[in-house]
Amino acid sequence: MVTDTRLEAELRALAGSVPDPELPVVTLEELGVLRGVQVTGPGRVVVELTPTYTGCPAIEAMTSDIEQVLHEHGVAEVSVVRVLSPAWSTDDISAEGRRKLAEFGIAPPRHRSPGEPVPLTLSVRCPRCGSTDTELLSRFSSTACKALRRCVSCREPFDHFKEL
Amino acid sequence: MTTTANAAALALGDDALVLSHRLGEWAGHAPVLEEDVALANIALDLLGQARVLLSLVGDEDELAYLREERAFRNLQLVEQPNGDFAHTIARQLYFSVWQRLLYGQLASAEGALTGIAAKAVKEVEYHQDHAEQWTLRLGDGTTESHQRMQRAVDALWRFTGELFQPVEGLDIDWQALEAAWLTSLTATLERATLTVPVGPRAGGWAAGAGRQGLHTESFGRMLAEMQHLHRSHPGASW
Numbered sequence: 001m002v003t004d005t006r007l008e009a010e011l012r013a014l015a016g017s018v019p020d021p022e023l024p025v026v027t028l029e030e031l032g033v034l035r036g037v038q039v040t041g042p043g044r045v046v047v048e049l050t051p052t053y054t055g056c057p058a059i060e061a062m063t064s065d066i067e068q069v070l071h072e073h074g075v076a077e078v079s080v081v082r083v084l085s086p087a088w089s090t091d092d093i094s095a096e097g098r099r100k101l102a103e104f105g106i107a108p109p110r111h112r113s114p115g116e117p118v119p120l121t122l123s124v125r126c127p128r129c130g131s132t133d134t135e136l137l138s139r140f141s142s143t144a145c146k147a148l149r150r151c152v153s154c155r156e157p158f159d160h161f162k163e164l
Numbered sequence: 165m166t167t168t169a170n171a172a173a174l175a176l177g178d179d180a181l182v183l184s185h186r187l188g189e190w191a192g193h194a195p196v197l198e199e200d201v202a203l204a205n206i207a208l209d210l211l212g213q214a215r216v217l218l219s220l221v222g223d224e225d226e227l228a229y230l231r232e233e234r235a236f237r238n239l240q241l242v243e244q245p246n247g248d249f250a251h252t253i254a255r256q257l258y259f260s261v262w263q264r265l266l267y268g269q270l271a272s273a274e275g276a277l278t279g280i281a282a283k284a285v286k287e288v289e290y291h292q293d294h295a296e297q298w299t300l301r302l303g304d305g306t307t308e309s310h311q312r313m314q315r316a317v318d319a320l321w322r323f324t325g326e327l328f329q330p331v332e333g334l335d336i337d338w339q340a341l342e343a344a345w346l347t348s349l350t351a352t353l354e355r356a357t358l359t360v361p362v363g364p365r366a367g368g369w370a371a372g373a374g375r376q377g378l379h380t381e382s383f384g385r386m387l388a389e390m391q392h393l394h395r396s397h398p399g400a401s402w
Binding site: 051053054055056057083086087088089105137138139140141142144148162164 | 284
């Protein structure tokens with residue numbers, strides 16, 4: 001099954017390169033939501049995807065985008081299944097993903113330690129001017145995964161990918 | 165899924181679905197834009213949880229849109245009308261503290277609901293934080309906001325006993341859960357300069373029979389609105 005493994009790695013790279021539908025600067029691989037790609041038969045592939053939030057509507061767009069990419073590469077039957085366990089965490093976002101988020105103007109999440117409640121004290125850096133003097137406007141923002149903050153130094157409001 | 169696991173998924177799924185719908189009613193009406201967005205986001209989290217839980221039991225759409233009132237197993241607390249903003253926050257506070265404690269326990273035990281509970285509990289941490297921040301702000305705010313917040317926690321108190329009625333299929337120490345809930349609630353209310361309500365939290369005429377399919381007056385109207393489109397246009401899709 002050496003070829004299968006090689007094929008799986010190739011297909012995973014393809015599925016992983018699909019951009020997030022709501023944050024197109026990061027890929028699904030960088031976001032850490034792609035859990036596995038298995039070839040289950042000739043022309044048959046199962047892709048495991050985990051949602052960031054249980055109700056995140058973007059997962060449907062992710063599913064059809066993955067199906068399309070794999071169909072275009074000759075896979076006849078693509079089945080994208082949703083897995084919940086282990087639960088996705090913002091710690092699953094790669095270093096490259098964090099860098100791209102910041103570059104796009106979204107403050108990346110801070111790292112969480114297990115068992116720690118919602119982090120409140122560590123400062124979030126303004127993605128525009130770099131100041132750490134920022135304030136929380138609302139824990140809920142334009143998408144389920146973001147909080148709304150404002151920079152006290154440059155006065156610019158910005159999104160923060162909140163820790164989960 | 166066993167029958168008892170089904171019963172538990174249905175009860176918790178209905179809680180999440182009904183509260184999600186109630187919170188959705190705030191869309192376009194919340195006091196400020198940020199709050200409109202916050203309540204809609206909390207509703208979305210709950211809807212996602214409801215979809216997973218109800219899908220364990222059967223077809224999510226049929227369960228949500230084609231059941232009659234008496235077939236719903238949600239707590240009477242979550243079906244209570246939004247009232248003023250303080251009532252919505254009191255309902256959020258009572259429910260989210262309970263949900264976080266319950267799901268936290270489910271997440272650390274092996275069972276049919278472990279995965280969804282472990283996922284959802286992280287979302288609920290934010291819901292609880294949101295409810296607590298508002299309880300503090302309103303309780304320890306102006307005379308008017310203090311009065312309204314106190315009125316709201318008093319009014320919904322009698323629906324909170326039902327939170328600790330054992331749910332078939334959930335292996336939980338309900339007394340310990342209730343003690344932890346009361347401790348958390350008391351700390352928040354006291355910090356908010358509010359008085360922990362006195363009086364029974366269950367019993368009385370009807371409060372606390374949602375799990376048996378008995379609901380309060382406003383629930384029928386809520387369902388009528390929620391189910392209307394699906395019933396009028398069977399099989400319609402986006």
